[in-house]
Amino acid sequence: MLSFTYDILPSRVVFGVGSLDRLPEEIERLGAHRALVLSTPEQRNEGQQIADRLGSCAAGLFDKAVMHVPIEIAEQAREQAKALGADCCVAVGGGSTTGLAKAIALVSTLPILAIPTTYAGSEMTPIWGITEAGLKKTGRDPRVLPKTVLYDATLTISMPPMLSATSGMNSIAHCVEALYSKDANPIVSMMAEEGIRALKAGLPVVVKEPANLEARSNALYGAWLGGIALGAVGMALHHKLCHTLGGSFNLPHAETHTVVLPHATAYTAPAAPEAMSRVARALGAESAAQGLFDLAASLGAPTSLAALGLKEGDLDKAAAIAVQNPYYNPRPITQEGIRALLQDAFEGRRPDQ
Ligand code: NAD
Numbered sequence: 001m002l003s004f005t006y007d008i009l010p011s012r013v014v015f016g017v018g019s020l021d022r023l024p025e026e027i028e029r030l031g032a033h034r035a036l037v038l039s040t041p042e043q044r045n046e047g048q049q050i051a052d053r054l055g056s057c058a059a060g061l062f063d064k065a066v067m068h069v070p071i072e073i074a075e076q077a078r079e080q081a082k083a084l085g086a087d088c089c090v091a092v093g094g095g096s097t098t099g100l101a102k103a104i105a106l107v108s109t110l111p112i113l114a115i116p117t118t119y120a121g122s123e124m125t126p127i128w129g130i131t132e133a134g135l136k137k138t139g140r141d142p143r144v145l146p147k148t149v150l151y152d153a154t155l156t157i158s159m160p161p162m163l164s165a166t167s168g169m170n171s172i173a174h175c176v177e178a179l180y181s182k183d184a185n186p187i188v189s190m191m192a193e194e195g196i197r198a199l200k201a202g203l204p205v206v207v208k209e210p211a212n213l214e215a216r217s218n219a220l221y222g223a224w225l226g227g228i229a230l231g232a233v234g235m236a237l238h239h240k241l242c243h244t245l246g247g248s249f250n251l252p253h254a255e256t257h258t259v260v261l262p263h264a265t266a267y268t269a270p271a272a273p274e275a276m277s278r279v280a281r282a283l284g285a286e287s288a289a290q291g292l293f294d295l296a297a298s299l300g301a302p303t304s305l306a307a308l309g310l311k312e313g314d315l316d317k318a319a320a321i322a323v324q325n326p327y328y329n330p331r332p333i334t335q336e337g338i339r340a341l342l343q344d345a346f347e348g349r350r351p352d353q
Contacts, residue, residue, distance in 0.1 A: 004185035009126065009142075009231055015151040015224065017213055020115065023050065023090075026148050027057055030111050032088035034059035036081050038100050040066065043093050043117070046155065050092050050115065059084040065097040067253065071132040074103035086110060091146070092155070094118030094167070095253070102128040102144035114146040117155045119167040119199070119219060120254070121174055121227025124149065136247055145231070151224055153216035161207040165299035166254035168203040168219055171226035172196055172292070173257045175282075176265060177236050178229035179275035182328045188232045189278070195225030196282035200295060207299050237329040238264035241338070244322045251308050258301045259308060259345055262293035266351035267341045271331035289351035304348025315342045 012029075014022055027035055036059050039047030044063040051058040062077050081089065081104050091101035092115040099122060101112045106128055114123035126145040129138040159167070175192035178184065202219030205212050241260050245251045266289035269276045276288040285291025297303050306312070319339040327333060344351070 002186070005183070006185045006187060006232070009124070009145055009228075011124065011145055012148045013151065013224065014148070015221070017153055017217065019150045020053075020152040020154065023053055023113075023115075023150060024055075024057065026113060026150065027054065027088065027090070030088055030113065030147055032111065033057055034085055034087045035090045035113070036077075036084060036086035036088070036104075037061045038065055038077065038089055038091045038097050039063045039093050040097055043097070046092050046117070050090060054090070059086045062100075065093060065100040067096045068131045068136055069096070069099040069103050069129055071130055074100065074130055078104050078107060081108065081110060088113060090115065091123075092117065095120030095122040098122040098146070099129055101146070103130055105144045106141060109143070111148075112144070112146040113148045113150070115150045115152070115155065116220075116223070118159060118163065119171040119223035119226070121171055121223055121230050124224065124227030125231035127231065149224075151220050153213055153220045156216050156220055157211050157213070159210070161210055162301065163254065164206050164210065164219070165203060165296070165301040166258045168199050168206070168223070169258035169261060169292075169296055169299075169301060170254045171223040172199050172295075173238055173242075173261045174226040174230040174235070175199075175222075176261065176275075176279055176288070176292070177238055178233050179278055180268060180272035180330045181233035181236065183233040184275075185233070188229055191225045192229045193278045193282045195222045195229065196279060198222030198225065200283050203295070203299055234328060237268060237327065237331075237333060240327040241322055241342075244318055245305070245310070248321055249310055249314055249318065251305070251310060255302050255308055256305075258296050259303060259305055259348070262289045262296065262351050263341045263345040265289040265292055266344075266353070267337060268329060268331045269353070271329075275330075287351070287353055289353065293350050305342070305346040306348065310346065312346060315339065315346055318342055
């Protein structure tokens with residue numbers, strides 16, 4: 001019989017091509033008048049364009065966002081927000097830029113308006129992460145959940161095909177793990193299945209025709225649903241493995257998700273048959289794990305940890321770290337099982353079933 005708990009997170013979403021035009025009125029809706037715009041150095045132009053659109057409502061541009069939010073950059077951004085008298089942050093970019101806005105919001109009352117340009121999904125979660133002395137601390141705090149999110153697929157056209165593919169697979173990973181989460185609930189599961197379906201429909205077109213706005217919209221819609229899933233329910237083995245590989249071996253975020261997902265799915269499949277049939281159905285595949293592997297391969301994304309630069313000699317250490325703190329997973333985690341999973345991921349083998 002059905003039994004679940006669902007904390008619905010409060011955020012406003014404005015979705016659609018051209019939604020960026022609504023930026024000034026959305027800033028006003030937040031009661032803000034001095035927005036600090038955030039970007040990476042690579043997306044400085046986009047940041048400047050947003051600041052220009054805001055005119056006198058822009059307090060300034062901070063363009064030093066980088067992957068994993070180093071505390072030194074977070075402190076600089078916090079100082080700048082204070083010095084400029086900013087009353088909100090506008091984050092234009094991927095998970096790294098949204099992450100920097102969250103680091104500011106964590107120690108202030110500044111609301112965030114996020115304008116995502118990748119499929120990472122951070123804009124829909126109350127999860128923050130800050131890296132200090134080589135260690136990434138993460139936590140959940142309602143203050144860091146963006147108040148407003150503008151999804152405008154126009155801004156994703158410039159996303160290189162390979163980042164589109166791996167960032168999209170990262171979002172699919174949120175959906176897959178939501179379906180067998182210990183907190184799974186029927187509403188989030190519906191969104192997760194729909195998210196996989198939309199990303200599967202959008203991504204193959206996006207990598208071939210990056211300017212195809214319909215495919216970009218489909219993929220962005222799927223990424224929104226993936227972000228909701230990530231923010232609403234706990235993740236499992238796949239995310240644990242990716243954090244271990246990213247944190248301990250400095251592997252790139254979205255690519256690692258792409259490579260590990262089919263293997264974590266194959267490992268968990270026997271213990272989560274209903275979730276697997278929903279993943280397979282959304283992919284239009286016979287098997288969830290094979291369908292995920294085939295999708296990544298068809299997008300031209302990396303399919304082996306070897307291709308990401310991991311050394312075979314690191315696999316024992318990675319398996320040992322991954323089993324150190326017990327982590328929820330429908331199929332219990334054993335060092336032997338994880339070691340075998342990592343070997344398959346290292347070699348880039350297509351799952352047997
Ligand atoms: P990213 O934000 O690091 O972006 C990668 C690069 O692509 C950057 O140089 C960026 O400027 C550029 N880029 C982004 N969008 C572009 C576009 N449309 N056109 C051209 N270039 C573009 O990558 P990401 O995968 O979005 O984010 C990864 C980070 O986000 C990781 O640190 C991860 O831990 C974090 N994350 C956090 C959450 C959360 O809920 N807190 C969720 C997902 C990811």
